[in-house]
Structure formats: C-alpha cells, structure tokens
Amino acid sequence: MSSDPWGRVDETGTVYVRTADGEKVAGSWQAGSPDEALAYFERKYEGLVVEIGLLERRVRTTDLAAKDALAAIDHLRQQVDEAHAVGDLDALSKRLDRLTATVDERREERKAARGRQLEEAKKAKEDLVAEAEELAGGDQWRATGDRLRALVDTWKGLPRLDRKTDDELWHRFSHARSTFSKRRKAHFAALDAQREETRRRKEKLISEAEALSSSTDWGPTAARYRELMREWKAAGRAQRDAEEDLWTRFRAAQDVFFAARGEVFAERDAEYRENLARKEELVLEAEKLLPIGDVKTARAALRSIGERWEAIGHVPRDSRAAIEGRIQAVERAVQEAEETEWRRTNPEARARAAGLTGQLQDAVDRLERQIATAREAGNTAKAQKLERELEGRRALLEQALKGLREFGG
Known part of the structure; x- marks a missing residue:
C-alpha cells in the first residue's frame, strides 16, 4: 500500500483521491508499483492544471466567446468531478468556479459594451437618416449625390441593430435617397427637354x-444680326455635344455677311477718304x-460752300462727326450774326425798348421823389422800403438802356 497527501493505493491496486467530500476512487493500477500508480494519476492532475491555466489565459487575453469558454469549463469540470486524477481537486474546482464568474462578468461587460455600441450605432444611423432626409430636398445635384453615396458607405460600416429598428431606419434612409434620385432625374429630364x-x-x-x-442691305441686316445675337444669348444653352456645333454654324453665317460688308465698306472708305x-x-x-x-457776304459764301459740300457726298464714318462739327460751327456763327443784325435794325423792337426804358426812368424818378418826401416827414422805415424798390428798378433800367444801345440808341 502507498499514499501521499492527496491520494493512496490499496493492496488491490485501487487508487483513491482525497477531496473535501471524502475519498473517491480515481482508478486502478495493476501494471506496476503503487508509487508508479500515484505518479501516473498525479501526472493526469498536472495535465488538468495545465489545461485550466491555458483556459484562464485564453479568457483573460483573447476574445474567446462566453459560450465557448463555458463549454470548455464544463468539460474540465467534468474531468475534475470524475476524479480520475490525484491532487487538490477542490482547488481546481474553485479555480473553475472563479473562471466561470470571470466569464460571466466578461459576458455582462461585453453585453453592456454591445448595448452601448448598438446605441451609438442607432444614434449614428439616426443622424445619417436625418442628414439624408435633409439632403433629399436639395438641388446641389452632384455634391448631394456624392454625399449620399458616402452616407451609404458609412451605413454599411455600422453594426446592425435589432431587425425592427434597423429596418425602420433603413426604410427612411432609402426613401430619402429615392426621393432625391427621383427629383434629380426629373430635374435633368426637364433640363434635357429645355435644352432640346x-x-x-x-x-x-x-x-x-x-x-x-447673302444680303446686301447692310444696315438693316447688321441690326437684325445684333437682334439675333441677343436672342441667341437669351435662349440659353443646348445639349453640350450640340452647343458647339450650333454656335459654329451661327457664327459662320454672320461671318459670311460681315466679310462681304467689310469688303464693300473698304472700297467705300477709300472713296470716302477722298471726299x-x-x-x-x-x-x-x-x-x-x-x-x-x-x-450778307458771309451768308452767300457759306451757301456756295454748302452746295459744293452736298455734292461731294459721304466721308468715313469715324471722321463724320469732326468734319461736320467744324462746318456747323461756322454756320452757327453766321446765324448768330444774322440774328444780331436783325435785332439791331428792327424798328418795332427798338420802339419797344425805348418805351420800356422811358417807363423805367419814370418809375425811378417817382421813387426818388417819394423817398425824399418820406425822409422829410421823418418816416425812415418807409424811406428804406422805397430805397430797396428803387434799387431793383435801377437795375432793370440799366438792362433796358443796354438793350437800347444795341439798337444804336
């Protein structure tokens, strides 16, 4: 018979292990000495120690799922409970109990973390939905389309929620994208119709x-081309692939006309420069x-010049204003001289001027007498009022005398 603190072998070769609940049969040994039997079952115990240690390390350092960890614990616990080893099995049971508690704690922590993650994911998806719904009404077609595609990529990277919540949020998100897509298609369809x-x-x-x-009606045709250009600009743009070709044809037609007009005007300008x-x-x-x-002499000379002027014809357009301005200045000078001469020799105008001058002189004389009378009577206020009136009448008299002198009076 052989024994150690945790087990013994009886005379029949039966191996026992000591536990808190008493001795349990660990097995039997018939192939050698009792010490060899104990050594064999102690090695099985050490194997359990190693396996439990490895499982503890996996639980502590890896993302081993709680389900898998508990299954491994149950497997080891079964081996410990079956007592096919010699050693401190109670200590192993306690380690497995602690490990089970650790796994439960980790599971709760992960559950809580998962809950927080899902709440964050829900908040993130709600934010994506809100932004998508806001973007759905916009008209920045390219930028909004790019942004919505980026939101989809962000959505795909978020965890799934519970089916009901996830489906509801996805429905709103998808509806917003669909709304924008329909509006964009409608816009570009209308734009295509407008461009057509x-x-x-x-x-x-x-x-x-x-x-x-091919028109040679230069002035009206050039004016119409200007109108056509305004209508062209007001029409907007056609499809991109058609716009350039349309413009090329439109400009080519104008170029034909203006080139022909330019040749005619060039020949005309040569003649006009001589004029x-x-x-x-x-x-x-x-x-x-x-x-x-x-x-009279000046008027006769100017009339002769005017007849020869008209006979010459047109001058270049860019010189017309300057040359006509100079001749018109002479015409105005002659006209002003004629008007001055007429006023000077007009007897009716002279008579009117003389009559007005006489009336104003009488008024001045009368006011002077009234002022003298007022001063003699000591009425200073009245005298001052009459003097102001006299001052105005004298100014009018001076103007009338100046006009009369123009008539030689």
Whole structure:
C-alpha cells in the first residue's frame, strides 16, 4: 500500500483521491508499483492544471466567446468531478468556479459594451437618416449625390441593430435617397427637354442667319444680326455635344455677311477718304469767314460752300462727326450774326425798348421823389422800403438802356 497527501493505493491496486467530500476512487493500477500508480494519476492532475491555466489565459487575453469558454469549463469540470486524477481537486474546482464568474462578468461587460455600441450605432444611423432626409430636398445635384453615396458607405460600416429598428431606419434612409434620385432625374429630364427646345430655337436662328448671309442691305441686316445675337444669348444653352456645333454654324453665317460688308465698306472708305480731303478744304474756306464781318457776304459764301459740300457726298464714318462739327460751327456763327443784325435794325423792337426804358426812368424818378418826401416827414422805415424798390428798378433800367444801345440808341 502507498499514499501521499492527496491520494493512496490499496493492496488491490485501487487508487483513491482525497477531496473535501471524502475519498473517491480515481482508478486502478495493476501494471506496476503503487508509487508508479500515484505518479501516473498525479501526472493526469498536472495535465488538468495545465489545461485550466491555458483556459484562464485564453479568457483573460483573447476574445474567446462566453459560450465557448463555458463549454470548455464544463468539460474540465467534468474531468475534475470524475476524479480520475490525484491532487487538490477542490482547488481546481474553485479555480473553475472563479473562471466561470470571470466569464460571466466578461459576458455582462461585453453585453453592456454591445448595448452601448448598438446605441451609438442607432444614434449614428439616426443622424445619417436625418442628414439624408435633409439632403433629399436639395438641388446641389452632384455634391448631394456624392454625399449620399458616402452616407451609404458609412451605413454599411455600422453594426446592425435589432431587425425592427434597423429596418425602420433603413426604410427612411432609402426613401430619402429615392426621393432625391427621383427629383434629380426629373430635374435633368426637364433640363434635357429645355435644352432640346433651346436647340430647336437656335436651329431657327441659324436658318435665319444663313438666309441673311447673302444680303446686301447692310444696315438693316447688321441690326437684325445684333437682334439675333441677343436672342441667341437669351435662349440659353443646348445639349453640350450640340452647343458647339450650333454656335459654329451661327457664327459662320454672320461671318459670311460681315466679310462681304467689310469688303464693300473698304472700297467705300477709300472713296470716302477722298471726299474727306475735299470737305476739309471746304471747311478751311468756311473758317476763313470768321469772325463775321459783312453778314450778307458771309451768308452767300457759306451757301456756295454748302452746295459744293452736298455734292461731294459721304466721308468715313469715324471722321463724320469732326468734319461736320467744324462746318456747323461756322454756320452757327453766321446765324448768330444774322440774328444780331436783325435785332439791331428792327424798328418795332427798338420802339419797344425805348418805351420800356422811358417807363423805367419814370418809375425811378417817382421813387426818388417819394423817398425824399418820406425822409422829410421823418418816416425812415418807409424811406428804406422805397430805397430797396428803387434799387431793383435801377437795375432793370440799366438792362433796358443796354438793350437800347444795341439798337444804336
């Protein structure tokens, strides 16, 4: 018979292990000495110690699922309970109890963490839904489309919630995206229809521009081309692939007309430059009449110059204002001289001026007498009032006398 603190072997080869509940049969040994039997069952105990240690480390350092950890604990506990080993089995049971408690705690912690994670995920998804619903009414088509695609990617990276909540949020999220997509499609469909209408309008403008390209009615046609250009700009843009071709055709029609007009105007300008040189000679001749002496002689000379002026014809457009301004200045000078001469020799006007002068002189004389009378009577206030009136009448009299002198009076 052989024994140690945790077990013994009886004379029949039966191996016992000591526990808090008393001895239990660990097994039997018939192949050798009792010491060898105890050593064998002690090695089985050490094996359990190693397995429990490994499981404790896995629970502590890895993400071993609680279900798997508890299954492993149950397996080891069964081996400990079956007592097929010699050693402190009660200590192993206590370690397994503590490990079970640890696994339960970890499970609760993970459950709580999972709950927090799901709450955060729910909040994140609610935020995504709110943003998507706000974006659904926008009209920044490209930027909003890009943003909604980014929201989808963010959604895919979030954990799933409970089925009901997740489905409800996804339905709102999907509905917002669908709403935006429908609005965007409707917008671009309307835009395509508008651009198609623009293309048809521009085709009509091109047809008219091409029909006008051979016109030689330079002024009205150029004016109509300007109107066509305003209509073109007001029409908006056609489809991108058509706009450039339409513009090329429209400009080509105008270029034909304006090139032809430019050639005609170039020939005309050569002729007009000769006319300008001749009119400059006439202007010099007219300017020699200044200042005006004999009005009749000046008028006769200017009339002769005007007849020759009209016979010459047009001058270049950019020189017209300057040359006509110079001749008109001489015409105004002659006209002003004629008006001055007429006023000077008009007997009716002279008589009116003389009569007005006499009336004003009488008024001045009368006011002077009244002022003298008022001062003699000591009425200073009245005298001052009459003096102010006298001052105004004298100013009018001076103007009337100046006008009368223009008549030689």
